[in-house]
Amino acid sequence: xxSPILSQLNRPDGSAAxxxxxxxxxxxxxxxxxxxxxxxxxxxxPEEATVEVFVKPGTTTAGVAERYVEGILxxxxxxxxxxxxxxxxxxxVIITLAIAGGENMDRGDSYLTILPSLLHxxxxxxxxxxxxxxxxxxAALFGVTKTxxxxxxxxxxxxxxxxxLHVFAISSKGHLLLNESEGRFxxxxxxxxxxxxxxxxxxTASADGDVTMGEGAASxxxxxxxxxxxxxxxxxxYAYKLDSI
Numbered sequence: 414x415x416s417p418i419l420s421q422l423n424r425p426d427g428s429a430a431x432x433x434x435x436x437x438x439x440x441x442x443x444x445x446x447x448x449x450x451x452x453x454x455x456x457x458x459p460e461e462a463t464v465e466v467f468v469k470p471g472t473t474t475a476g477v478a479e480r481y482v483e484g485i486l487x488x489x490x491x492x493x494x495x496x497x498x499x500x501x502x503x504x505x506v507i508i509t510l511a512i513a514g515g516e517n518m519d520r521g522d523s524y525l526t527i528l529p530s531l532l533h534x535x536x537x538x539x540x541x542x543x544x545x546x547x548x549x550x551x552a553a554l555f556g557v558t559k560t561x562x563x564x565x566x567x568x569x570x571x572x573x574x575x576x577x578l579h580v581f582a583i584s585s586k587g588h589l590l591l592n593e594s595e596g597r598f599x600x601x602x603x604x605x606x607x608x609x610x611x612x613x614x615x616x617t618a619s620a621d622g623d624v625t626m627g628e629g630a631a632s633x634x635x636x637x638x639x640x641x642x643x644x645x646x647x648x649x650x651y652a653y654k655l656d657s658i
Contacts, residue, residue: 417533417638419541419646425509427542429642433530435554435566438471439514440530442538446506461496463505468531471513482524482531486510489582489591490535495545506544508535525578525593526569529554532582532591533639540643550590551614551635552582555606557598563609577602581610585636 422428425443432439447462466486468479486508494506510531529552536549556567556575564571572578577596584590594603615636 417537417642419537419642425538425542427538427540427544429534429537429541431530431534431537433527435526435530435568435572437514438512438527438530440527440534441511441513442534443509443511444506444535444538444542444544446539446542446544447501447504448507450505458496458503460502462494462501464491464494464496464508465505466490466508466535467510469509469511471511478524482528485528485591485593486531486535489532489550490539492590493536493546493548493550493584494539495547498545501545506539508538510534522569523572523578523595525554525580525595526567526572528552528580528593529582533635537639537642541646548584548586548588549636549639550582550584551639552580552591553610553613553635555579555581555609557596557602557606561602563606565609565613579603579606579610581607581614583611583614583636585615587615 417429417431419429420427421430421441422443425445427444429442430439431442450463450465464487466483468483468486469475470479490508496502496506512527532550532552539546554566555578556564556572557577557579558564558574559576564575567575575596577594577598580591580593581589582591613635615634
């Protein structure tokens with residue numbers, strides 16, 4: 414998996430690039446905040462920040478599908494942004510996510526195939542912009558085949574052939590922040606996919622409360638990937654201080 418890169422752009426307060434493993438799309442995120450929101454003043458929250466999300470497809474204009482996924486992103490990101498911090502109430506955090514390249518997605522294709530990457534790009538962009546967060550998270554996509562196999566990061570073609578698709582976002586504290594599913598499935602199938610998501614994102618808690626990493630070492634988990642990207646950026650930002658020691 415290609416490591417995400419932080420602070421790609423100069424003009425925004427923060428930015429990040431993330432490559433979607435399912436579609437090959439490159440997601441470029443940019444964040445500005447806290448900023449004044451002259452429009453829609455009636456929608457501003459008097460005691461905390463207003464999170465706005467815009468998804469820009471690379472080859473066409475935004476439509477109903479983009480508006481739908483923007484609502485999902487806004488709901489998840491609003492849960493982790495500490496909007497009551499000094500300077501943030503009555504102001505906005507603007508997140509723009511541009512999609513470019515990769516395997517073609519037709520109008521009507523499920524946006525679940527790219528949703529985890531949009532979430533990761535938005536999170537890393539907010540970290541780059543020093544937006545105060547209560548926690549981080551990682552997200553994963555799974556498809557269930559006709560034979561009952563659980564496939565991680567199915568391509569758009571494989572996703573169309575899947576019986577059901579599932580996206581889970583798991584916080585760094587182990588909370589389930591997002592559960593988006595579509596297709597035909599029962600609770601037992603959902604629980605199997607949920608356990609797989611815990612393993613992929615950050616490890617699985619055993620009966621005695623210990624956490625064991627799944628899908629390889631901790632650094633191979635999605636949460637580890639996010640953490641390493643942040644650590645690399647911090648090292649890059651403060652390399653001049655380290656060299657002077």
